[in-house]
Amino acid sequence: MEIPYGNDEKPDVEKIMFSIRSEVVADLLKQRRRTPEIPEISHGVPLPDLGSRSRLFRALASTPPFKQAVFQFLKLGRALFYDYNKNNRAVIKILTDEIDRQNYVVNYLLEALVKNKLIADPSVKK
Amino acid sequence: MTKKRIGFVVQRYGLEVSGGSELLCRTLAERLGKYFDIEVLSTCAIDHDTWANEYPPGPQTVNGVPVLRFPSDYTRDPLEFEKFTFDLFNERSSWTREEEIDWMRRQGPYSQALFDHLQAHKASYDAFVFFTYLYCTAYFGLPPVRDKAFLLPAAHDEDYIYLSIFNKIFRDLRGIIFLSPEEQSLVNGIFGNRDLPQVVTGMGIDVAEKRTSVEAFREKYNLRKPYILSLGRIELGKGSPHLFHYFDLYKKAEDRDVQLLLIGKSLIDIPDRPDIRHLGFVSDEDKCSALAGAEFLLNGSFFESLSIVIMEAWALGVPALVNGQCKVMAGQCARSGGGLWYNDFNEFRKCVNLLLDDRELARKLGASGRDFVKKNYSWETIEQKYASFLNRYI
Numbered sequence: 009m010e011i012p013y014g015n016d017e018k019p020d021v022e023k024i025m026f027s028i029r030s031e032v033v034a035d036l037l038k039q040r041r042r043t044p045e046i047p048e049i050s051h052g053v054p055l056p057d058l059g060s061r062s063r064l065f066r067a068l069a070s071t072p073p074f075k076q077a078v079f080q081f082l083k084l085g086r087a088l089f090y091d092y093n094k095n096n097r098a099v100i101k102i103l104t105d106e107i108d109r110q111n112y113v114v115n116y117l118l119e120a121l122v123k124n125k126l127i128a129d130p131s132v133k134k
Numbered sequence: 135m136t137k138k139r140i141g142f143v144v145q146r147y148g149l150e151v152s153g154g155s156e157l158l159c160r161t162l163a164e165r166l167g168k169y170f171d172i173e174v175l176s177t178c179a180i181d182h183d184t185w186a187n188e189y190p191p192g193p194q195t196v197n198g199v200p201v202l203r204f205p206s207d208y209t210r211d212p213l214e215f216e217k218f219t220f221d222l223f224n225e226r227s228s229w230t231r232e233e234e235i236d237w238m239r240r241q242g243p244y245s246q247a248l249f250d251h252l253q254a255h256k257a258s259y260d261a262f263v264f265f266t267y268l269y270c271t272a273y274f275g276l277p278p279v280r281d282k283a284f285l286l287p288a289a290h291d292e293d294y295i296y297l298s299i300f301n302k303i304f305r306d307l308r309g310i311i312f313l314s315p316e317e318q319s320l321v322n323g324i325f326g327n328r329d330l331p332q333v334v335t336g337m338g339i340d341v342a343e344k345r346t347s348v349e350a351f352r353e354k355y356n357l358r359k360p361y362i363l364s365l366g367r368i369e370l371g372k373g374s375p376h377l378f379h380y381f382d383l384y385k386k387a388e389d390r391d392v393q394l395l396l397i398g399k400s401l402i403d404i405p406d407r408p409d410i411r412h413l414g415f416v417s418d419e420d421k422c423s424a425l426a427g428a429e430f431l432l433n434g435s436f437f438e439s440l441s442i443v444i445m446e447a448w449a450l451g452v453p454a455l456v457n458g459q460c461k462v463m464a465g466q467c468a469r470s471g472g473g474l475w476y477n478d479f480n481e482f483r484k485c486v487n488l489l490l491d492d493r494e495l496a497r498k499l500g501a502s503g504r505d506f507v508k509k510n511y512s513w514e515t516i517e518q519k520y521a522s523f524l525n526r527y528i
Contacts, residue, residue, distance in 0.1 A: 028485060
């Protein structure tokens with residue numbers, strides 16, 4: 009891994025973490041290409057009608073940590089919105105299945121949806 | 135000029151008491167005496183599981199600080215309370231106000247004598263600082279003196295903080311003292327109380343040359359291999375089982391001869407395996423030597439309002455790896471440049487490898503952390519923050 013050390017005195021840890029996340033995503037996408045079947049959708053986080061695909065995409069892409077992951081998935085993995093039209097649950101479920109316990113991707117997705125008021129914040133009790 | 139009189143109200147207080155916010159309260163009471171006339175108002179409890187009255191009630195002096203202790207009205211059965219809490223939080227997502235208050239009364243420590251004292255002697259204090267939002271001492275003690283009350287909540291993003299009974303506590307008072315910007319953001323977000331006087335302070339760290347002897351420490355505990363250090367209470371709330379799981383996965387995935395060294399009291403079972411060593415309590419000098427000799431400090435806790443141990447590691451130039459799901463610790467690492475954070479096992483694995491393999495990076499992270507602590511968390515800086523905030527709003 010090429011380490012973005014930052015300046016001499018203070019390592020740029022945000023950039024280091026981004027490099028690490030990118031590597032993790034790249035590794036997972038390699039695994040994804042080896043098993044191209046779409047997993048069975050058995051359960052997942054129910055989503056409301058999210059409107060147009062482009063609206064959802066813009067919402068996701070506007071969240072910086074998730075932005076790069078979105079592009080990588082679209083470019084390499086094609087799985088992010090794969091089953092969107094068929095079942096709203098698919099978006100998250102595919103991620104969950106494909107990425108196994110990669111909570112950060114799912115969390116970023118949820119965070120983006122919450123931030124853009126596309127779903128209610130599941131962490132806030134009513 | 136007469137010093138302003140401040141009552142520090144805390145659930146338990148004394149040299150025998152362990153716990154982060156209690157230690158912070160005691161340290162501040164001892165250090166801020168040069169600015170204020172401080173009296174500690176607390177219960178007779180030492181054990182936070184039972185709140186049993188162990189100290190005698192009445193006045194006492196602890197390290198030069200006057201302390202007035204009041205007995206708890208009842209003790210707590212920890213198992214019963216745990217079951218009650220579990221049922222309450224896991225079976226439903228909303229509760230009646232009466233149920234929430236019932237939970238708070240069971241949480242304890244409840245001392246009517248302390249609450250009566252606060253009310254009866256309110257006029258003789260210029261202000262009160264309540265430590266920790268989560269206990270009866272703040273919940274029942276603060277409202278009667280709210281116009282003179284400052285709260286140091288030590289809040290985490292945990293279920294309890296969303297209880298509706300806390301709305302008033304966090305809204306109707308003189309001011310709030312936070313330990314980190316992330317804690318401030320959490321509390322402001324939940325309670326919409328950005329308009330209240332508030333400050334982000336923290337706790338001072340002695341960066342002064344600590345005595346360390348890594349070789350003697352390794353010899354004493356027969357530590358021959360490189361080790362990752364985890365420091366502090368070993369329990370569910372600190373993410374210890376999660377950490378053990380990740381360490382196990384890591385050792386299965388990577389052929390690395392590295393040990394996990396644990397220092398601190400254990401409240402849960404520790405995996406019995408040769409690459410995990412538990413030393414229990416050690417002296418301060420051994421603790422510093424353990425830190426100085428570690429590859430890095432690992433903190434897997436999910437809930438912190440400020441992590442002192444990672445700053446203690448930084449004070450010795452040791453980098454940190456923390457659980458990124460604790461926003462406070464991830465924020466500390468991001469601001470300081472002193473550590474990395476993980477959100478899942480794959481990130482954990484890569485971070486561990488990076489810290490073990492790239493010694494230059496590890497050195498730079500440690501040095502950056504040390505600079506950060508020196509600049510922002512010297513006791514002189516921290517004391518000034520508390521003193522100027524309190525002086526301004528009392």
